[in-house]
Amino acid sequence: MSIKTYHAVTPEEAVKVIKSGDHVHLSSVASVPQCLVHAMCARGDAGELHDVHIHHLHTEGPAPYTDTKYEGVFQHDAFFVGSNVRPAVQSGFADYIPIFLSETQRLYRDGYIKCNVAMIQVCPPDEHGFVSLGTSVDATLAAVETADYVIAVVNKNVPRAFGQAMISMSLIDIFVEDDTPLVKSHFSIPNEIETAIGMHCAELIEDGACLQMGIGSIPNAVLAQLGNHKNLGIHTEMFADGVLPLVEQGVINGANKGVDKGKMVSTFLMGSQEVYDFIHNNPQVLMMDVGYTNDPFIISQNPKTTAINSALQVDLTGQVCADSLGTKFFSGVGGQIDFVYGASRSKGGKAIIAMPSVTNKGVSKIAPTLAAGAGVVTTRNHIHWFVTEYGAVNLYGKTLQERAKLVISVAHPDHRESLEKAAFERFGSHFRFVTKY
Template identity: 75%
Template sequence: MPSKINFMSPLEAVSILKSGDHVHLSSVASTPTILVNAMCEYAKANGLRDIHVHHLHTEPPAPYADPEYEGIFQHDAFFVGKNVRKQVQAGYADYIPIFLSETQNLYRSGVLPINVAMVQVSPPDNSGYVSLGTSVDATLAAIERADTVIAVVNRDVPWALGDALIPLSAIDRFVEHDEPLEEAIPAQPNEQELAIGRHCAELIEDGACLQMGIGAIPNAVLSQLGNHKNLGIHTEMFADGVLPLVEKGVINGSMKATDRGKIVSTFLMGSQKVYSFIDHNPNVLMMDVGYTNDPFVIARNPRMTAINSAIEVDITGQVCADSIGTTFFSGVGGQVDFIYGASRSEGGKPIIAMPAITSKGVSKLVNTLKVGAGVVTTRSHIHWLVTEFGAVNLYGKTLQERARLIISIAHPSAQEELDKAAFARYGSHYHFVK
């Protein structure tokens, strides 16, 4: 480690905090836990109040959102992970609804002030640069605009390229602490998810550029692409499922119009294999979220295929992906960015993929969304809808045509009730599916 870096303790590093400050935390696998804990300790011990904490999804515990810190911290995240979901639902924490592509603009435009950015970085190279590793997203914008940048220098942060590289001069305070990044064990798809994956894989053409997130359904899709050719990746995130396809040469980016030959992402969440894969890898670019999630950048890639999930979809095609009634789940995220971007792409396919029924036997295809449900993708944006029972294209279809198509891929136990609801809604001109 270069001797010119003046390391300090975590408590000393956060001692610049004051009441009313706005703090940004780097996200997902790279949340600086040691600074989070020091921030909570320092703020409580020194009687600080009304510190606003902003971030995208974070994996580790989030003590600042607990009732114990009410009045000290105000959690105003851009995305709600499982570590703060109960607190948001209980009112101890809050959420700013926003497209993922615009999170960086909250800082750059000055809509949100940013006093302190807390991040993790790799050790510096001989040129005096460090890498943000797995978390560029809105973190780069926070670093650009923050009054003070505090960085944990961690040997376990991979050396990612692209917008991840920043000069040491962009950082004001340094803490040295080596700790493995948070990992996510790859989810194993069940038969229901494998069926969804098969239907999605059938829609993916050779030469397509893919966006999909993390979880069992993306893994199910990726596991069935082994015979495809010349696929590319332009996404907000990727995980372990892409690695076998890269090794096999299926994913090579040769048909992309932007960043040809490169995998483009803005944050990561996976196993250590993923973090090792991006380390000093010239074929992976970790980019600012204003680039990865810009619908017009996305649309430049031909055959852009975006696969996103949902909680509920009604028979008009409204997609709920953030909340059911008063139960809050996540947030808008990047779904609309990629659904719209893929719809503008030449030969693009925006896809909503979801199980037709929950593990408790409740249909996820419904007549009307529950009261309070958040519409993330509108009925005007939706194209392809996929369940384990098939794939239907709703683009250009009337409301009655949509109802018939959506009901056709509902669970058989729900079809009759949905048919009756559609008949009650549209009258005698509507004809039952059966």
Template identity: 80%
Template sequence: MNTPIKFTTAEEAVKVIKSGDHVHLSSVASAPQCLIKAMCARGEAGELKNVHVHHLHTEGPAPYADPKFEGVFQLDSLFVGANVRKVTQSGYADYIPIFLSETQKLYRSGAVPCNVAMIQVCPPDKHGYVSLGTSVDATLAAIECADHVIAVVNKYVPRAFGQAMIPLSKIDLFVQDDQPLVEAKFSEPSDVEKAIGAHCAELIEDGATLQMGIGAIPNAVLAQLGNHKNLGIHTEMFADGVLPLVRKGVINGEAKKTDPGKMVSTFLMGSQEVYNFIDDNPGVLMMDVGYTNDPYVISQNDRFVAINSAIQVDLTGQVCADSIGTKFWSGVGGQVDFVYGASLSKGGKAIIAMPSITTKGVSKIAPVLDTGAGVVTTRNHIHWLVTENGAVDLYGKTLQERARLVISIAHPSAQEELDRAAFERFGSHHHYIKGYMQK
């Protein structure tokens, strides 16, 4: 089982890529930068054309998306991160709208080919297994379907358990490159974000299972949960905010029905402390995204709470988390997977949380969504909506009732205009004016 690995160089390894191939890159902190650099060098040398690149969000450089590679590399991402957003907006790259839970299905169904999977793994253990570390997501499916799998063996990739563990036999070519994983830093929550976090925390019961992603609002929620008991984690991703609650014993997974006692995720992004936390930790399972984001699996946990963000919400409860006008945002992600799963859970709560106005003072609650805005969570799926001004449950409410509730947590500076818009939309045939227009 301790057969030595035969390493090659990144430059030699990427020679398996042919013109017209589809290449998958492992995501987030685990993008294999030395292979990306070598692949792009082949492109600059005129050795490749029409190579399709696929990945979820990645941290670090994405040189294959540079306009100079038009006709050489075509980025068709499954989620658009900040490093490729500008080129996607300008038309030099594209993306495939897809629920996060189904990204793996693209490969397994053959809807998207995978000729070459380029991944990062930890050094092998004595049993001949390596770990995908922080990035399982759709990468496991890509490995299963690829004609060639190139793995960067990196001592900084944590040895994570669950479906992250794969045998060496799944890999065709090995490259060694000990480059520290990219770390993500998050600012302290603002007063508005703290208020949103407090409203969300009030909706979370002891014994709940949580999904809340990363960023200022999730961290603000987690900071409010120090006195809770027996919380669990089943999520697409988590970051540093969960660690104090794990150390305190608040997050222990004891009430979970799926994977009790375990934290479940499909990819991670955070500080080195997070990467150290999952290394050799049997309490964390890094799983295929088809499992973590399956609404049925999610719903098996009672009191499941899913907290997701939004760019804009209209008076009927339509949630845009994809784009506004012609400004491309990021993609659908896992919001619908978890909104639906939490809604099916016994005692579950699906929460959309956002500030009531943008940093430029524009209301994020609008009469109608902006032209071109992508409806991610439909008015049929939305339940709880939270801003710094409160929390309202829209489930089972009529359009007029929804409008009143949504306006009640809008920014005060926007409420009069929203009142007027709601009256024009709903008040001509009904008595909408009762409650808002009689101010």
């Protein structure tokens, strides 16, 4: 059977379907269709558009639509804020919609946001007329299903990933061709502090556990400690290079998973070319809709689900800021609470919040109370395990005063006295009689 064909147009021709007032969705992370973005912005430069709303999750690469010159032309209303758009959000020229990652797809499917145009990237079609969304399924599948127009960039560099990433060409209205490589990300080698955090987290991970963790030095530090584990699984919103050696060693095989046994499940990816090559034509990997990967009920069906997430600041009662700290670091709620909630309900599961005890400037990230304007992502009601380079403590089922003692016990030694003084002032003289750390 011959490969199904399509008629491709130029990016400039494709974006003519965008109208003033439209809502446009971009595929995320490594798979932003930059040729369409630049063509859309060119229409803005020509004065052809106004009040166009741009939606996406985390994106890598340029985001020219957030430039101040496009005020009144493009309104950035993202579901997650990456470093490329954070300055625009902080300055007020762009904005974001606070929402659990698991529910981003509902914004389209349940009609809270109308998707007029979905701009995506796909792999070349196979002989059956199917293409793959590759590294970006997340809320993009919901956008494709509900959009008035779907513009797809056919790119040979998009991996042919399985699961819900596979869609029929019939869902696509306009095709464009562009072979720009996907954005790649390379993460630094964990430093001494991150390695210590990784070791403490790894000690909590049991054989047969199903892992969720993000990207960066701490997840890599955790993964580097798991070489002697057995029968680990992956059900996560994303993974990066750190899992590949464990797959090659047979440590990650999904044998103990309760759902999608033997499969690695993710909703988007960001990493090196090795990661993109790994998922290409690999039936071991399922790229799924974010409503599936981040559904707390589905997460909980895998035994020993262990979710490891980061934070910007934690207070003495266990409130976790992972969204914004004052006017800085706007990012979004993301999937942290989806997995905290799911892991805590998994049989033998563990929900872990991990972070260095201090900032790069030596300021304690453990605070008496969260900074003014800080966004609470994981509440004191949800937190279980808390890990720094000084150890791991379980706050679940503990009183406020017991929590304060435990949190202070893993603070940087230089800050413990001041934190204990703050706790004494907050809880009163009885605090001194709570079991010492």
